[in-house]
Amino acid sequence: MKIAVAIAFILIIGSLASAFFFLMRDKGKSNNTVRALAVRVGLSIALFIALLVAYKLGYIQPTGIRG
Numbered sequence: 359m360k361i362a363v364a365i366a367f368i369l370i371i372g373s374l375a376s377a378f379f380f381l382m383r384d385k386g387k388s389n390n391t392v393r394a395l396a397v398r399v400g401l402s403i404a405l406f407i408a409l410l411v412a413y414k415l416g417y418i419q420p421t422g423i424r425g
Contacts (some may be wrong), residue, residue: 359418363405366405373394373398374394377390377395
């Protein structure tokens with residue numbers, strides 16, 4: 359599960375970077391920036407839902423604060 363979350367974070371950051379690239383290159387004249395940001399939001403929502411499902415199915419457990 360840790361690897362899947364790490365891959366999802368990398369994809370989210372990659373989508374954000376591509377949105378920044380399109381914003382700088384196109385100066386906002388195309389829909390590439392909007393599309394890349396929409397992909398980022400979709401990936402973030404999918405990751406959140408996947409974490410909720412994994413918790414409900416018992417794949418991940420809360421550890422609390424250890425101090």
